[in-house]
Amino acid sequence: MGNQPPKEKNPSGPVRGLEGLLKDAMRLAHVAVSDVYSYREGIKPAIDKITGNTEKVVQMEVDKKKIYEHAMARYIGKIRTMRTQSEMRPTHECPVITFIGEDENKFDVDGSGFRRQYYSIFFQECLKRLFEGSGRNQLPKHDKTKKDEFTALGIAIVEAILNGDCGFPYLNKAVFMLILGKSDDEIEQSMNCSDIPLGDVRNTIQDAEKESDMTAAISEESANFLNFIGWPDGQSMTLKNKHSLLHYITKWFVIDQRLLEIDQLKKGLNYMGFLDTIRTNTWFEPLFVYSEQYSITANYVKQKLEPLLDKLPTKTDIQRKAQKQAKMCIDALDETQARLLFAFITGLYDPPIIEETFCVEYNTNPDMCYPTSYTCLNKLFLPLGNKDMDRFKESFWAALYDVQR
Numbered sequence: 399m400g401n402q403p404p405k406e407k408n409p410s411g412p413v414r415g416l417e418g419l420l421k422d423a424m425r426l427a428h429v430a431v432s433d434v435y436s437y438r439e440g441i442k443p444a445i446d447k448i449t450g451n452t453e454k455v456v457q458m459e460v461d462k463k464k465i466y467e468h469a470m471a472r473y474i475g476k477i478r479t480m481r482t483q484s485e486m487r488p489t490h491e492c493p494v495i496t497f498i499g500e501d502e503n504k505f506d507v508d509g510s511g512f513r514r515q516y517y518s519i520f521f522q523e524c525l526k527r528l529f530e531g532s533g534r535n536q537l538p539k540h541d542k543t544k545k546d547e548f549t550a551l552g553i554a555i556v557e558a559i560l561n562g563d564c565g566f567p568y569l570n571k572a573v574f575m576l577i578l579g580k581s582d583d584e585i586e587q588s589m590n591c592s593d594i595p596l597g598d599v600r601n602t603i604q605d606a607e608k609e610s611d612m613t614a615a616i617s618e619e620s621a622n623f624l625n626f627i628g629w630p631d632g633q634s635m636t637l638k639n640k641h642s643l644l645h646y647i648t649k650w651f652v653i654d655q656r657l658l659e660i661d662q663l664k665k666g667l668n669y670m671g672f673l674d675t676i677r678t679n680t681w682f683e684p685l686f687v688y689s690e691q692y693s694i695t696a697n698y699v700k701q702k703l704e705p706l707l708d709k710l711p712t713k714t715d716i717q718r719k720a721q722k723q724a725k726m727c728i729d730a731l732d733e734t735q736a737r738l739l740f741a742f743i744t745g746l747y748d749p750p751i752i753e754e755t756f757c758v759e760y761n762t763n764p765d766m767c768y769p770t771s772y773t774c775l776n777k778l779f780l781p782l783g784n785k786d787m788d789r790f791k792e793s794f795w796a797a798l799y800d801v802q803r
Contacts, residue, residue, distance in 0.1 A: 476488070492513075531593070543658045560670070567685060570652060570687075743771050
C-alpha cells in the first residue's frame with residue numbers, strides 16, 4: 399500500500415541500470431506526447447451506457463495475501479449466477495475493500511485506492527498463472543479452461559474498467575482482434591513470428607538455408623506439433639514454402655491451440671454486454687493491448703505534481719530547500735523517470751481510467767533522506783534530510799529503483 403525507504407542505502411553512489419530495468423521489465427516505449435485525456439473522454443460515454451443509473455456498493459474484507467483466491471471465487475460465483483439467471487442483466491457492483499491480515503488489529507479502508515490495488519494484484523497473479531509470453535504481449539495458456547478462470551478474469555476486467563480503475567493492457571493484439579470478432583485478414587495481420595512462446599523450432603526453420611536444414615528441423619522430436627497446424631495434406635514442408643509454413647506455425651501457436659481459452663475470456667468480457675458495446679469503439683483498445691499513446695509521459699506527471707509543489711508550505715528553511723530540490727528534480731524528469739515516479743506514487747504502470755488526484759506532503763521525520771509514498775491515496779512524501787541537490791536526487795532515484803528491483 400506504500401513505498402518505504404530502501405533497505406540498502408547508498409546515498410553517495412550512482413543508481414545503475416535504472417532505465418534498462420524499466421525498459422526490460424515493463425517494455426514501456428518512449429513517446430513525446432500522451433493522449434490520455436482524449437482516451438478518457440472517448441471511453442466515458444460507453445461506460446456510462448453500460449452501468450446505467452444503478453450501482454450496488456459491496457463491502458468486502460480481503461486478506462491481501464489471498465487476493466487471487468478471493469477474487470477468483472467471487473467472479474466464478476458471478477458465472478454461476480449468470481447461468482441461472484440468464485435473462486436478467488446483472489447490476490454493476492462497486493466494491494469497497496477492507497484489507498485485513500497484514501498487521502494485527504489493523505484495518506485499512508479506502509474505497510477506490512484499495513479497490514484499484516485489489517484488481518491490480520489479481521491481474522498480476524492471473525498473468526503469472528494463466529498466461530505466457532513476454533512483456534505486454536501475453537497469450538492465454540493452453541488447457542486452462544477447466545475451472546472457468548478465463549471467464550472469471552474477463553468479468554473482473556469489465557468490473558475494473560466500469561469502476562474507472564484499470565484495464566488489462568497485456569493481450570497479444572491478434573488475440574484481442576479475435577475476441578472483437580474481426581476478419582481473418584485483420585487477425586493474421588496482427589500476428590508475428592516473434593509471438594510464438596516456444597521459438598526453437600521456429601528459429602531453426604526460419605534460419606534454414608538448405609533443404610537438409612529444413613528436413614532436420616521438421617524431424618526434431620520438438621516439432622511433433624507440426625502434425626496439428628493444419629498444413630495441407632499431401633504438401634511437403636520444404637525450403638521453398640518455409641515462409642508459408644512459418645505462417646501456419648504462428649497461427650497455430652497464437653490462435654488455434656488456444657481457441658477454448660480465448661472463447662472463455664470473450665464470454666467473461668461480454669459481462670453486462672460490455673464487449674457488444676465497445677466492439678467498434680477504438681478508444682478501448684489500449685485497455686487490452688498496450689499503446690504508446692495511452693501511457694504516462696514526463697509532461698503528464700509534471701502537470702500533476704508541479705502545482706502541488708508550488709502549494710507546499712515553506713515555513714522553515716528546511717521546507718524551502720526540500721521544495722526547491724523537489725521542483726528541480728520533477729522539472730528534469732525524462733520519460734522513463736516519469737513512468738517510474740508515477741508507479742512509485744500510484745502503484746500503477748498505466749494511467750487509470752478515471753483521472754487520479756495526487757497529494758504531496760513533507761515527511762514528518764526531519765532526518766529522512768528518502769521519499770516514501772502511500773499508493774492507495776496517491777500520496778508522495780518528500781524527505782527533509784538531504785543536505786544538497788545532489789544528495790536529494792541520488793536518494794530520490796535510489797528509493798524508486800529499490801521499489802522496482
